[in-house]
Amino acid sequence: MKPKTRDNLIYLAVGLGIAALITADAFYAVSRDREIWMPSIFAMRAVGYTAVLGPYVARETLKAKAKLAETIVCVVLGCMLQVGIAFAFRQTFSGRSTMRLYLLFVLGAFLIVRLMVLAVTYLGSKSHGA
Numbered sequence: 001m002k003p004k005t006r007d008n009l010i011y012l013a014v015g016l017g018i019a020a021l022i023t024a025d026a027f028y029a030v031s032r033d034r035e036i037w038m039p040s041i042f043a044m045r046a047v048g049y050t051a052v053l054g055p056y057v058a059r060e061t062l063k064a065k066a067k068l069a070e071t072i073v074c075v076v077l078g079c080m081l082q083v084g085i086a087f088a089f090r091q092t093f094s095g096r097s098t099m100r101l102y103l104l105f106v107l108g109a110f111l112i113v114r115l116m117v118l119a120v121t122y123l124g125s126k127s128h129g130a
Contacts (some may be wrong), residue, residue: 008020044093045101046086050079060113066120074116081112 029036039047057078061071085108086093092101 025056040094041121042086042090045080045093046083049086049105049109050082053082053112056109057116060117061120064117065124069125070120073122077115081115082108092111 013116026036029033054075058077061074066074070124085104089104092098092104
C-alpha cells in the first residue's frame with residue numbers, strides 16, 4: 001500500500017470516528033433533554049493549531065536527519081510550546097478570528113519549527129563529536 005493511500009485511510013478513519021462520537025453525543029443529548037456538549041472556542045483553536053503544528057515539526061526534524069525518538073520528543077515539545085503560546089495569548093485565541101490570531105500562529109509555528117530543527121542539529125553534532 002502506498003504511504004499516501006495509507007495516510008488518507010487513517011485520516012478517513014479518524015474523521016469517521018469523530019463524526020460517530022458527535023452523532024452519539026447528539027442522540028444522547030436529545031434523548032435525555034439536555035444540551036449538546038461543545039468545547040469552548042479557545043479549546044478548539046488550541047487543539048486545532050497544535051494538531052496542525054505537529055506534522056510540520058515532524059517533517060522538518062526528519063529532514064534534519066533526526067532519529068525517530070528525537071522526532072517524537074521534538075513534536076511533543078513543540079506542541080507543549082504551542083499550548084504555552086495559546087495560554088499566554090488566551091484572549092487572542094478566545095476572540096474572533098482575526099489577522100492577529102493567524103499571524104500569531106504562523107509566527108509561533110515558524111519559530112517553534114526552527115527551534116526544534118536547531119535543537120536536533122545541535123544535539124546531533126554533539127553526539128557525533130563525542
